[in-house]
Amino acid sequence: MSDVFAELVGQDDAVDTLRRAAAAAADVLRNTAGAGAGMTHAWIFTGPPGSGRSVAARAFAAALQCVHGTGCGACPGCHTTLTGTHADVRLVVPEGLSIGVTEMRALVLRAASTPSGGRWQVVIVEDADRLTEAAGNALLKAVEEPPPRTVFLLCAPSTHPEDVSVTIRSRCRLVPLRQPPPGAVAEVLVRRDGIAPDVAQWAAAAAQGHVGRARRLARDPQAQQRRSAVLGVPRRLTGVGAAFDAASALIEAAEAEAEAAVAETDAAEKAALQTALGAGGTGRGAAGAARGSAGQIKELEKRQKSRATRAQRDALDRALVDLAGFYRDAVTAAVGAPVAPVHTDTAELSRAGAQKWTAEGALRRLEAVLECRQAITANVKPRIAVEAMMLALWKG
Numbered sequence: 106m107s108d109v110f111a112e113l114v115g116q117d118d119a120v121d122t123l124r125r126a127a128a129a130a131a132d133v134l135r136n137t138a139g140a141g142a143g144m145t146h147a148w149i150f151t152g153p154p155g156s157g158r159s160v161a162a163r164a165f166a167a168a169l170q171c172v173h174g175t176g177c178g179a180c181p182g183c184h185t186t187l188t189g190t191h192a193d194v195r196l197v198v199p200e201g202l203s204i205g206v207t208e209m210r211a212l213v214l215r216a217a218s219t220p221s222g223g224r225w226q227v228v229i230v231e232d233a234d235r236l237t238e239a240a241g242n243a244l245l246k247a248v249e250e251p252p253p254r255t256v257f258l259l260c261a262p263s264t265h266p267e268d269v270s271v272t273i274r275s276r277c278r279l280v281p282l283r284q285p286p287p288g289a290v291a292e293v294l295v296r297r298d299g300i301a302p303d304v305a306q307w308a309a310a311a312a313q314g315h316v317g318r319a320r321r322l323a324r325d326p327q328a329q330q331r332r333s334a335v336l337g338v339p340r341r342l343t344g345v346g347a348a349f350d351a352a353s354a355l356i357e358a359a360e361a362e363a364e365a366a367v368a369e370t371d372a373a374e375k376a377a378l379q380t381a382l383g384a385g386g387t388g389r390g391a392a393g394a395a396r397g398s399a400g401q402i403k404e405l406e407k408r409q410k411s412r413a414t415r416a417q418r419d420a421l422d423r424a425l426v427d428l429a430g431f432y433r434d435a436v437t438a439a440v441g442a443p444v445a446p447v448h449t450d451t452a453e454l455s456r457a458g459a460q461k462w463t464a465e466g467a468l469r470r471l472e473a474v475l476e477c478r479q480a481i482t483a484n485v486k487p488r489i490a491v492e493a494m495m496l497a498l499w500k501g
């Protein structure tokens with residue numbers, strides 16, 4: 106029997122907490138006399154990318170809307186929440202680099218209304234670390250004085266002040282998720298997605314605990330190809346020119362991947378907007394309407410550009426995580442640590458690197474990759490950060 110929490114891989118502690126909270130929330134609904142007591146209205150789910158922050162938030166939302174109050178996975182409340190059609194569950198998924206204040210204000214306003222299904226109004230904010238400061242303040246007001254039937258579920262990489270403001274953090278109950286062990290990830294790929302056990306094991310290790318990435322690696326030949334290209338980088342770094350070439354290749358691959366990812370949505374959105382605006386018109390008011398539509402098209406283009414930038418950064422970050430895995434394997438090989446390599450298929454190469462560079466040199470290279478990730482997060486131009494990294498990987 107699989108309920109809504111079955112999708113949460115290797116998170117027994119968190120699932121325990123959420124089950125108990127869902128039961129407590131159901132009690133609140135049953136006992137109107139003591140309504141509100143013991144209920145937590147704001148939650149933060151933290152954990153590394155791929156650990157299942159948004160999966161956990163959605164599962165908990167389903168359990169709150171479940172007619173049995175447990176997250177049975179079968180009732181209309183569970184089902185509509187998980188498919189994203191429940192009238193009282195709002196999901197904010199930032200498409201650009203940040204979530205703006207207008208969006209957040211509108212959301213907070215709607216979240217204050219009485220739940221139409223008679224249970225809870227649930228607002229899920231994915232990537233709460235991408236809230237603008239003004240949006241964070243709008244959210245804080247709601248979290249400080251939550252309407253009696255409203256629950257906020259925030260997802261963020263950590264509770265570091267750069268991710269979530271200290272004041273928001275102090276109002277929320279924390280659900281830390283851990284990086285699921287490769288064994289647990291492989292198990293779910295086999296059970297749920299019907300992937301062959303040996304492929305599942307390879308993908309789970311290569312994805313370093315990222316469930317979604319493991320599934321993509323197991324299934325998508327293009328994702329496999331991109332990974333192979335990234336893991337080919339250390340071998341190709343034979344000089345300054347080669348280092349710059351490798352940087353260009355990495356950046357361009359990320360751009361191509363991002364473009365493919367957003368192209369379809371972009372085209373569909375533009376077509377929909379053009380249809381909505383109608384084509385041309387010559388009557389009175391047409392000039393004003395045309396000015397208005399130009400503004401709307403510009404707005405859409407701005408949003409799409411922001412989404413493309415984010416898709417590029419995400420693609421580049423995936424590549425850097427793969428590369429970090431390679432140098433991590435070199436470090437563990439150099440010090441003789443008894444742990445399995447991240448990338449079994451390049452284990453021989455990372456061992457050879459370990460011999461050539463020694464532990465110290467391998468560690469310096471691993472640090473260069475991690476510094477590059479940090480620099481890009483801190484808004485250093487990706488090309489500049491990647492070029493600096495490639496030179497450091499070559500020189501050691």
Ligand SMILES: [Zn+2]
Binds near residue numbers: 174176
């Ligand atoms: Zn249910």
